[in-house]
Each structure stands twice: as structure tokens, then as C-alpha cells.
Amino acid sequence: MTTATTWWQEAVVYQVYVRSFADADGDGVGDLPGITSRLPYLRDLGVDALWITPFYTSPQKDHGYDVADYRDVDPLFGTLADADELIDRAHELGLRVIVDLVPNHTSDQHAWFQAALAAGPGSSERARYLFREGKGRAGAKPPNNWDSIFGGPAWTRLDDGSWYLHLFDSTQPDLDWRNPEVGDMFEGVLRFWLERGVDGFRVDVAHGLYKEASLRDQDRSSLSATPTGSMVERVLRDEPMWEQPEVHDVYRRWRRVLEEYGDGETERIGVAEAWTQTAESMAEFVRPDELHQAFNFGWLGTDWSAREFAKVVNGSIAALATADASPPTWVLSNHDVIRHPTRYGGGAAGLARARAATLVMLALPGSAYLYQGEELGLEQVDVPPEARQDPSWFRTGEPGRDGCRVPLPWSGDAPPYGFGPGDGQPWIPQPDDWSGITVAAQEDDEGSTLAFYRRVLAARTRWVRGTDLDCVAEARRHLLFVRRGDVTVVLNAGQRSVALPAGEVLVSSGPVTDRLPANTAVWLR
Ligand code: NOJ
Numbered sequence: 001m002t003t004a005t006t007w008w009q010e011a012v013v014y015q016v017y018v019r020s021f022a023d024a025d026g027d028g029v030g031d032l033p034g035i036t037s038r039l040p041y042l043r044d045l046g047v048d049a050l051w052i053t054p055f056y057t058s059p060q061k062d063h064g065y066d067v068a069d070y071r072d073v074d075p076l077f078g079t080l081a082d083a084d085e086l087i088d089r090a091h092e093l094g095l096r097v098i099v100d101l102v103p104n105h106t107s108d109q110h111a112w113f114q115a116a117l118a119a120g121p122g123s124s125e126r127a128r129y130l131f132r133e134g135k136g137r138a139g140a141k142p143p144n145n146w147d148s149i150f151g152g153p154a155w156t157r158l159d160d161g162s163w164y165l166h167l168f169d170s171t172q173p174d175l176d177w178r179n180p181e182v183g184d185m186f187e188g189v190l191r192f193w194l195e196r197g198v199d200g201f202r203v204d205v206a207h208g209l210y211k212e213a214s215l216r217d218q219d220r221s222s223l224s225a226t227p228t229g230s231m232v233e234r235v236l237r238d239e240p241m242w243e244q245p246e247v248h249d250v251y252r253r254w255r256r257v258l259e260e261y262g263d264g265e266t267e268r269i270g271v272a273e274a275w276t277q278t279a280e281s282m283a284e285f286v287r288p289d290e291l292h293q294a295f296n297f298g299w300l301g302t303d304w305s306a307r308e309f310a311k312v313v314n315g316s317i318a319a320l321a322t323a324d325a326s327p328p329t330w331v332l333s334n335h336d337v338i339r340h341p342t343r344y345g346g347g348a349a350g351l352a353r354a355r356a357a358t359l360v361m362l363a364l365p366g367s368a369y370l371y372q373g374e375e376l377g378l379e380q381v382d383v384p385p386e387a388r389q390d391p392s393w394f395r396t397g398e399p400g401r402d403g404c405r406v407p408l409p410w411s412g413d414a415p416p417y418g419f420g421p422g423d424g425q426p427w428i429p430q431p432d433d434w435s436g437i438t439v440a441a442q443e444d445d446e447g448s449t450l451a452f453y454r455r456v457l458a459a460r461t462r463w464v465r466g467t468d469l470d471c472v473a474e475a476r477r478h479l480l481f482v483r484r485g486d487v488t489v490v491l492n493a494g495q496r497s498v499a500l501p502a503g504e505v506l507v508s509s510g511p512v513t514d515r516l517p518a519n520t521a522v523w524l525r
């Protein structure tokens with residue numbers, strides 16, 4: 001099996017949602033010193049890198065994805081010196097650090113947007129964003145029919161009558177990437193963090209920076225289209241706000257900047273968060289002169305099914321092969337989606353399935369992303385309405401994403417379970433029944449989900465290294481088989497146990513005998 005040439009091609013990256021990982025100062029919100037204090041935990045878990053969600057100056061309307069100053073740390077999370085300390089300490093422990101870059105929009109508190117408000121219509125300050133006149137009598141209707149991802153119209157009107165575009169919350173105005181000042185600003189931001197030693201950037205909304213220049217209406221009749229994984233007869237949604245061809249030149253420029261700062265073991269990387277409609281267009285973001293990785297979100301929307309899993313695995317690998325692109329990435333959970341044990345039905349069966357899916361994922365070629373708390377088997381929490389904080393909850397009344405963002409339980413019998421000092425509930429309240437699943441409670445239990453993650457990460461290093469795409473998934477009724485070199489992964493997604501195929505068991509997601517129980521996966525050699 002080919003050995004990876006650089007670190008990132010097969011890295012396991014652990015996503016730290018900064019507000020909810022570890023709280024050193026006891027204000028109920030996680031922070032950078034909290035992360036630093038828990039780095040040995042991540043090293044012992046066996047991951048290669050951490051990606052930290054935005055910790056820059058921000059009014060926190062979208063919990064950091066609304067940046068007011070890209071070159072400073074929000075006091076809620078610490079200081080620039082704390083960031084330096086975190087990066088240095090991680091490197092000492094052999095962990096790489098990926099930070100989040102939010103280039104599609106700024107906060108409305110960013111100096112540029114404040115200047116745009118003050119300068120008025122037609123000014124060069126407004127030309128950094130997408131201000132337009134409205135339609136209809138007295139321009140009272142939005143310039144086009146686009147919706148915000150968080151619900152409601154994507155346009156907000158100012159007192160002076162002009163409208164500005166925000167594909168997310170109204171406090172997150174979209175930048176106009178057709179204005180060269182914007183590209184220059186972000187090149188400066190990249191260099192600022194590269195010089196501080198970060199190993200890469202996760203690029204927020206990477207498919208969104210350019211909008212179709214006319215800002216025409218979206219053809220809504222296409223919205224019910226479900227893109228299929230096949231290249232033929234595909235019906236795509238009409239999306240003039242996403243995936244414009246010009247965006248790729250941004251990443252070509254960034255690639256050149258990243259290459260100035262290192263290569264091989266010191267290579268700095270970019271990871272696209274691009275919710276593209278197809279695996280093929282995802283692959284375009286990772287052509288050899290663009291970003292290094294793109295999240296492969298296919299699995300997030302896939303049901304518990306051997307057949308569906310096989311489609312995701314084979315479809316992703318095939319799409320990347322056609323674009324001469326980087327090795328694949330894989331992910332089952334993140335801070336924007338329902339945690340995978342809950343997606344797979346919740347309770348004991350949901351957890352068993354989640355572990356089995358994780359065991360399949362970690363056998364695949366390329367790189368994998370883990371989301372904090374999945375190694376504890378955390379489920380989505382039903383956060384009570386009065387405690388919800390997601391901007392989409394305020395715009396739509398839908399529960400939103402708070403349930404996957406509940407602060408981690410580290411130890412103890414009651415909230416905050418060692419998340420921070422003190423005994424108060426953190427920024428999103430934790431459930432009362434988490435004492436059995438804290439890190440401390442799972443630490444010495446061989447059957448725990450934490451022990452399982454440690455085992456499988458160690459087994460991955462030993463048995464399935466490399467990025468060779470010669471890996472085929474095959475579904476036979478409810479069984480999924482994935483072959484990689486000497487290792488065969490078998491997943492039982494059915495209702496009953498089956499005879500365990502022949503071979504030495506290297507690692508399993510749950511107890512196995514000569515039978516492979518339902519909701520269980522195993523690596524065999
Ligand atoms: C994607 C991020 O993951 C999400 O949390 C955020 O709300 C949006 N981008 C807007 O920045």
C-alpha cells in the first residue's frame with residue numbers, strides 16, 4: 001500500500017468547538033487556555049491534528065463565525081499570547097493546528113462594515129460588501145429572492161433605503177469578492193496566522209465567496225431537485241449564490257501563499273467547507289493547485305444502510321479520481337449537524353451503529369475528521385427552548401444546532417462535569433445524566449467508547465496507513481465489505497448476527513464471537 005507523502009493526506013483531525021471544549025477561566029464558555037490544558041488528552045487519543053473553530057474578536061452572534069477582527073483573539077477566549085502558547089504546546093506534543101478562516105462574510109461589527117454604514121450609498125466603503133437598491137415601489141422589496149441559510153430573506157434594509165446581502169444572519173454581511181481589496185485583506189490574514197505557526201486553515205463557506213455577478217433571482221422550481229451521485233441525467237438546483245467558477249482562483253492564490261511557508265512535513269494546508277451539490281464539484285476544490293482537502297459531506301446525509309454506505313465510499317473515491325484531486329476526507333459529525341449516534345436511531349443501538357460507522361470510516365484511505373465528544377459517544381441533546389442560542393433558532397423557530405454543541409463532560413457527577421471550575425451550568429446546559437459518560441468515567445473502562453476510539457486510532461496507524469485509492473466497498477444485502485490491502489472491514493447493518501467471516505480480528509466496534517452481531521463492524525486480516 002502506498003505510504004502518504006505528506007502528513008495531511010492521512011491525518012485524523014479532531015474538531016475542537018472552542019466554546020464547548022474546556023473552560024479554563026470558569027465563565028461557562030470554553031477558551032484557548034482550556035484547549036491547551038487538554039492537549040495531552042488529544043495526544044493520548046491518537047489524533048494527528050486539531051481544527052479549532054473561530055476564536056477571533058466577535059460579537060458571537062453566530063458563535064464566532066461572525067468575525068469583527070481577523071487578527072486578534074476575542075477576550076472571551078483569551079489573548080494572542082494564549083494562541084501562541086496553544087500552537088507551541090501542540091507542536092511540542094506532535095499535534096498540528098488548523099484554524100478556521102471565515103472569508104464569505106464579516107461581522108456587522110467589523111471596521112469595514114461600520115465604515116460602510118457611515119460612508120453611505122455609492123461609497124467605496126460599501127463596495128466591499130453587496131449593497132443593492134431594492135425592487136418594487138420605492139425599492140421596498142429585496143433585490144432578489146434569495147433566502148438566508150438561517151431562514152428568512154438574505155437581504156436586510158438600512159434606514160437609508162439600501163439593502164445588503166447576508167447568506168447567513170443579518171449580522172454577517174457577505175463580502176464582495178469581485179472587489180480586489182477583499183482578496184488582498186484575506187491574503188494578509190492568511191500570512192498573519194501562518195507566521196504565528198498554524199499548520200492550516202479550514203475555509204468556512206468555501207463555495208460561497210463569489211455570487212453570480214448579476215445577483216439574479218434563483219429559479220425556485222429547481223429547489224426540490226435532489227442531485228444524484230451519477231453523472232448522467234442529473235438535475236441540479238439552480239444556485240446563483242454558490243459554486244461560481246471564479247472562486248477557484250481564490251484558492252489558487254492561497255495555495256501559492258501556503259506553499260511559501262513550508263512543504264513535506266511542514267506543509268500548510270487549506271480545507272474547504274464546501275457544501276457542493278455533487279462529489280464531482282467537491283473534487284474541483286482539491287485540484288492540485290487549489291486547496292488540499294475538502295470535507296466530504298456525503299456521509300452526513302446517509303441513512304444507516306450497507307448499500308448507502310457503499311455508495312458514499314465508492315462515489316467519493318471515483319469523483320476524486322476523475323479530478324486528479326487529493327485523497328478523500330471523511331466525516332460523520334460536526335458542529336452543524338445532528339450527532340451520528342442520534343442520526344442512527346439513538347440509545348444503545350444508535351451508539352453501536354455510530355461506533356461501527358466510525359470503524360468503517362477510519363479504515364478508508366485519506367484523512368478523517370472527528371468531532372469533539374464523538375469519542376465519548378455523545379448524543380444530540382434536546383436543549384430546552386429557553387437555552388437555545390443558534391441564530392437559526394431565532395430566525396426560524398426550528399431547534400437549530402445547539403444540541404450538538406453542549407460542552408464536554410470531563411469528570412464528576414453533576415454539571416459542569418469538569419468542563420470548567422465552579423459548579424454552574426455552562427453556556428448551553430448539560431444534561432443531568434452524563435456522569436457515566438465523562439472522560440474520567442470512561443478512562444479505565446475497556447468497553448467504553450473512549451477506549452474504542454483509542455484502540456481504533458492505534459490500529460489505524462498500524463494496519464491501514466496510506467492513501468492508495470484501491471479500495472472498494474461492496475454491499476451484500478445488509479453487510480458492507482471494504483477491502484484495503486490485507487485488511488477487510490465488515491459491517492453488519494442488518495437486524496441479526498451473521499457468521500463472522502474468516503480472519504484474525506484486529507479491532508471491532510463491539511463484542512464479537514464467532515458471530516458478528518447486528519450494528520457491529522470489525523477489521524479482519
Ligand atoms: C459554516 C459553519 O460551520 C457554521 O457553523 C456557520 O454558521 C456558517 N458556516 C456561517 O459562517
